[in-house]
Every structure is written in C-alpha cells, then in structure tokens.
Amino acid sequence: MPEPFPIDMRGATVRTAPHTTLTGPPAAMGGWPAFPEGLPFLYPRLPDADVLVEAVRGILESRQLTNGRIVRELEARAAEYLAVDYCIAVSSCTAGLMLVLRAADLSGNVILPSFTFTATAHGVAWNGLRPVFADVDPDTLTLSPAAAARATGVRASAILATHTFGTPCDVDALGEIAARNGLRLVYDAAHAFGSRHGQVPIGGFGDAEVFSLSPTKVLVAGEGGLIATNDHLLAERCRIGRDYANPGDYDCQFYGLNARMSELHAAVALASLDGLDARLARRTELAERYWSGLRSVPGISWPVVRDGDRSTYKDFTILVEPGEFGISAASLAEALRSEGVQTRRYYAPPVHAQRAYRDVPSTNGHLAVTERVAERVLTLPLWIDMSEEDVDLVVEAVRRIQAFASDGGVAPSDEDVVVIPDEESDRP
Numbered sequence: 001m002p003e004p005f006p007i008d009m010r011g012a013t014v015r016t017a018p019h020t021t022l023t024g025p026p027a028a029m030g031g032w033p034a035f036p037e038g039l040p041f042l043y044p045r046l047p048d049a050d051v052l053v054e055a056v057r058g059i060l061e062s063r064q065l066t067n068g069r070i071v072r073e074l075e076a077r078a079a080e081y082l083a084v085d086y087c088i089a090v091s092s093c094t095a096g097l098m099l100v101l102r103a104a105d106l107s108g109n110v111i112l113p114s115f116t117f118t119a120t121a122h123g124v125a126w127n128g129l130r131p132v133f134a135d136v137d138p139d140t141l142t143l144s145p146a147a148a149a150r151a152t153g154v155r156a157s158a159i160l161a162t163h164t165f166g167t168p169c170d171v172d173a174l175g176e177i178a179a180r181n182g183l184r185l186v187y188d189a190a191h192a193f194g195s196r197h198g199q200v201p202i203g204g205f206g207d208a209e210v211f212s213l214s215p216t217k218v219l220v221a222g223e224g225g226l227i228a229t230n231d232h233l234l235a236e237r238c239r240i241g242r243d244y245a246n247p248g249d250y251d252c253q254f255y256g257l258n259a260r261m262s263e264l265h266a267a268v269a270l271a272s273l274d275g276l277d278a279r280l281a282r283r284t285e286l287a288e289r290y291w292s293g294l295r296s297v298p299g300i301s302w303p304v305v306r307d308g309d310r311s312t313y314k315d316f317t318i319l320v321e322p323g324e325f326g327i328s329a330a331s332l333a334e335a336l337r338s339e340g341v342q343t344r345r346y347y348a349p350p351v352h353a354q355r356a357y358r359d360v361p362s363t364n365g366h367l368a369v370t371e372r373v374a375e376r377v378l379t380l381p382l383w384i385d386m387s388e389e390d391v392d393l394v395v396e397a398v399r400r401i402q403a404f405a406s407d408g409g410v411a412p413s414d415e416d417v418v419v420i421p422d423e424e425s426d427r428p
C-alpha cells in the first residue's frame with residue numbers, strides 16, 4: 001500500500017506561482033493553493049428573483065399556499081418533459097419513495113443497491129420491508145442486473161434501483177428481470193431529471209420513478225420531489241397517499257403521509273424548469289473537460305454512461321486507484337482541501353456499512369464491487385457557473401498531487417516558493 005499523503009505539513013512554505021499555473025509542491029506540502037479563496041463543491045444556479053417575487057405575489061393573492069394551481073402546473077409540465085402519463089409532486093424524494101413503495105402494496109424483501117444515498121434504503125425500511133442489498137456494476141456503478149437476478153427469491157416483491165449520479169441504470173435488463181420474476185420495479189431517480197436512455201427520458205421506466213428537487217439537484221424546488229408513472233392506479237394511490245391517504249371523506253384508505261408540496265416550492269421548481277436543457281448541456285461540457293484533463297493522470301477513472309444514453313452529471317465522481325495514483329481517495333480529498341477544493345465522497349460508506357443498516361445481511365454475503373468502489377470514490381466540484389479554467393485548475397491540482405505522491409512525497413525546496421497574489425476575487 002502507498003504511504004498516506006503527508007498533509008500535516010500544510011503552511012510550511014506558503015508561497016508559489018500565480019494561481020493560474022501550478023508549479024511547486026501541493027498546498028498540503030506548503031505550496032500555494034490552487035484556489036486561495038476556495039472552490040465550493042456546489043453553487044447552484046437559482047431562478048431569477050424577480051420571476052419568483054411575481055410568482056409568490058400571485059400565490060399570496062390566491063390565498064392557497066399548498067397543493068394548488070402552481071403544483072398542478074408543475075406536475076403537468078414535468079409530465080410533458082418526462083413523457084409520462086402522471087406526475088405527482090411531493091415534499092421530497094424520500095417521501096416519494098416511501099409513498100410509492102407503500103402505494104405498490106409490497107411485502108417481504110426489496111432488492112436495492114448499497115452504493116446509493118441512504119434515503120433509497122430508508123424508503124424501504126420505513127415501510128417495514130426488508131432491504132436486500134445487491135452489488136453494482138463496476139463500469140456504471142448502478143445496480144447490477146446479474147446481482148439483482150441472483151437476489152430474487154420467494155420473498156422478494158420489488159427491485160429499487162438508483163440512477164446514480166444521473167447515469168441511467170440498465171433499464172432494459174432490470175425490466176426483464178422484474179417481469180420474469182413478477183416483481184415491481186421502482187427507480188430512485190433523485191439525480192436523473194433530464195437523463196435519457198437512448199431518446200427516452202428517465203421517468204417512464206419501471207412502475208414508477210422518483211426525482212428529488214433539493215438544492216443539490218439539477219432541477220431545484222428548495223425541497224421537493226416528483227413521482228413519475230404511467231400506472232393509473234399507482235398514480236391515484238400516490239396522489240391520495242401524499243394527503244394522509246384521505247380521499248376527501250376522512251375515511252383514509254391506507255397509512256398515508258403528509259407529503260404535499262407547497263405552492264411556493266412548486267413556483268421555484270417551475271422557474272427552475274426554464275433553461276434546464278441548457279444547464280444540462282453545460283454540465284456535460286464541464287464533465288468532458290474534466291475527462292480530457294484527467295485521462296492522462298495515472299490511477300484515475302470514472303463511471304461509464306452507456307453509448308446513446310445521457311446523464312445529468314448531477315455529480316462528477318472519479319475513482320482513485322491508490323496503487324497507481326500514489327495515495328487513496330480519502331487522502332486525495334484531504335490534499336485537495338488544502339488546495340481550496342471542496343469535495344465529497346459519494347458514496348462512502350455505502351448503506352450496508354452504515355450504523356442503521358449494519359445488521360441487515362447482504363444477499364451474497366459480501367458486496368465486493370460496492371466495497372471496492374466506496375474506497376475509491378471522490379466527487380469533484382461541478383456546477384454550471386464554474387469556468388473552464390476552474391476545471392483545468394482542479395485537474396492541475398490533482399496532477400500535481402499525484403506527481404508529488406508518486407515521487408515519494410519530497411518536501412518543497414526554496415525554488416518552489418513564489419509570491420502570493422493579493423488581487424481581489426469575485427468568486428462566490
């Protein structure tokens with residue numbers, strides 16, 4: 001195993017080149033940081049304030065603050081964009097997942113990946129269903145159809161797969177496995193509003209797909225979710241389920257929730273729909289720029305989006321092979337922090353290793369790909385107001401850390417020391 005990166009020398013000789021070219025040692029070794037004022041992990045583009053003020057004025061004048069005309073409009077526009085029959089707005093993706101699984105009247109086991117955000121599993125557990133974790137495909141990092149097929153058994157009633165980072169799952173293979181085994185198929189599409197399988201928008205696959213509209217997503221409501229389905233009965237049950245499962249006569253039909261979306265959140269989401277495709281195109285451009293820069297850095301790879309499919313790149317996650325790169329993903333995260341670059345480690349630890357789920361036995365005894373991947377993931381900043389130069393500088397920072405780490409981590413010399421630029425920056 002390579003040595004951990006010696007990050008505790010930060011600040012030893014903090015002076016190097018103007019921050020557009022990175023000479024000298026990594027910032028963790030006393031070099032000048034790539035982003036002296038910091039590069040945030042996320043800086044969401046939000047709807048125009050004037051548009052929202054007008055919308056809020058209209059809502060206040062209508063005296064209806066929740067689940068009204070604006071929510072209906074959002075549902076109609078989202079259904080059109082996703083090319084589905086029904087869209088039900090809810091208060092979050094987590095609530096949407098809870099509701100869909102309840103509305104589908106499941107029992108026993110639900111097969112899902114462990115390499116996902118915990119809310120996927122919470123939707124299962126909150127319904128009293130048993131999560132059965134199956135491994136992910138090593139290329140796409142989405143639920144492996146072969147692993148899902150192995151996990152089916154007499155007690156399984158559904159598969160719940162995540163379009164992780166916006167990468168579409170293998171929807172054809174999963175659809176076939178679900179049909180063959182008589183299972184319901186639901187997608188956690190939290191990251192995938194705007195993703196496509198071929199020309200078909202994510203949203204219409206399986207029995208239902210559930211999107212998140214929280215601030216880290218490509219379509220933003222503040223907090224919110226959308227359930228998309230072509231199943232009339234499921235749509236009806238989700239619609240009344242979000243309102244305590246009270247169809248209007250106070251004779252509740254099942255254990256529902258208050259998962260309504262407020263008119264105010266719907267107004268933000270409607271405004272956020274404008275310009276969505278341009279934002280997605282920009283995300284793709286930035287992801288491609290990262291790839292072209294990182295391609296030549298030893299030990300760095302990334303999840304594959306299948307030919308013809310489209311990802312939202314909700315997250316730009318890389319995999320760090322410590323033997324080739326020189327240090328682990330966790331150490332690279334620390335070294336980048338010294339460079340002023342905020343990162344996250346999506347998804348480490350995976351769900352089955354988290355305290356809440358540790359007692360749930362996995363299907364095959366172990367989740368080899370999930371565990372390997374979780375040790376190697378690192379998510380880099382990607383937001384549409386980042387410049388090409390920002391991306392190039394992150395790449396340069398990664399490259400210089402790798403060069404330094406593979407060189408045995410030699411301490412900086414005086415030649416590496418340059419002057420700190422002190423000009424003002426307008427970085428957010």
Ligand SMILES: Cc1ncc(COP(=O)(O)O)c(C=O)c1O
Nearest residue numbers: 092093094117119190212213214
């Ligand atoms: C894969 C996944 N599923 C579900 C959720 C939960 O979404 P929400 O915050 O809207 O409940 C998230 C949130 O980031 C997520 O990443």
